[in-house]
Amino acid sequence: MIEIHNIHKSFNGVKVLDGISGVFETGKTNLLLGASGTGKSVLLKCIVGLVKPDIGSVTFDGTYFTNNKLGIKQEIRRKIGMLFQSSALFDSMTVEKNIEFPLKMLGDMEKDERIDRVNTVLKRVGLEGANKKMPSELSGGMKKRVGIARAIAPHCTYLFCDEPNSGLDPLTALKIDELIKEITEEYGITTIIVTHDMNSVIEIGDKIFFLYKGKKLWEGTRDAILDTDVKELNEFIFSNRLMRDAKKIEDEEEETESNR
Ligand SMILES: Nc1ncnc2c1ncn2[C@@H]1O[C@H](COP(=O)(O)OP(=O)(O)OP(=O)(O)O)[C@@H](O)[C@H]1O
Ligand SMILES: [Mg+2]
Secondary structure, eight states, X not given: OXXXXXXXXXXXXXXXXXXXXXXXOTTSEEEEEOOTTSSHHHHHHHHHTSSOOSEEEEEETTEEOTTOOHHHHHHHHTTEEEEOTTOXXXXXXXXXXXXXXXXXHHTOSOHHHHHHHHHHHHHHTTOTTOTTOOGGGSOHHHHHHHHHHHHHTTOOSEEEEESXXXXXXXXXXXXXXXXXXXXXXXXXXXXXXXXXXXXXXXHHOSEEEEEETTEEEEEEOTTTGGGOOOHHHHHHHTTSHHHXXXXXXXXXXXXXXXXX
């Protein structure tokens, strides 16, 4: 479980995060949802320690991360897996070398053990045998899969994904979302996903945190999100025609139900 408390962050006097608190539960896919520029990526970076909040704290399973001793922070960092927006694979390395990289950095596995682990995670993401391929030979969806394999290779406890399905076609995007959800549940990981994709919300949003201009305006489950009275959230959701149609059908069904 990850807890954040009253996170504030400004850049050059401009407030980006304005006091955000929340609890991200273990074994769940937690989504940070919001329009472009609302501070989703900055919040994610504050949580993993890539950006230091001006005020506020982050706790990983009860251990303070922000402002704690270097040793304790490093211990937590070892448990963090991160999937970057662009997959961020090393172009000059094979798939195998890419996934082996964090294992080498951690330095607690022998070569044989590392390759075993590479093969296990490759199989888990549906890319068995792709060890010797170069990133340039992979499709966008396959690159994401390799990115996920690399993130989970060191047995991560916490998984962070920034827009994991951006740039993918809807079906591939869905498969990547489902893979992240399955892995989260199977290994009991605390997962936080940044997204602005309503399909992801409906498919895998165990818990959704809606950000608007640096504040958390709403949180709840995917079942509750279509029935909120938060104006900004409704504007965000129903800017999408498909979502408007879905809502209309749902309302009509409810009306028929209540007329019976
Ligand atoms: N290192 C930085 N220095 C200055 N400003 C920054 C920095 N990082 C982010 N910002 C600003 O903070 C704001 C929020 O950025 P952020 O990247 O978190 O948005 P986002 O919600 O992730 O948007 P998108 O959906 O487009 O990725 C933006 O106005 C951005 O310009
Ligand atoms: Mg972003």
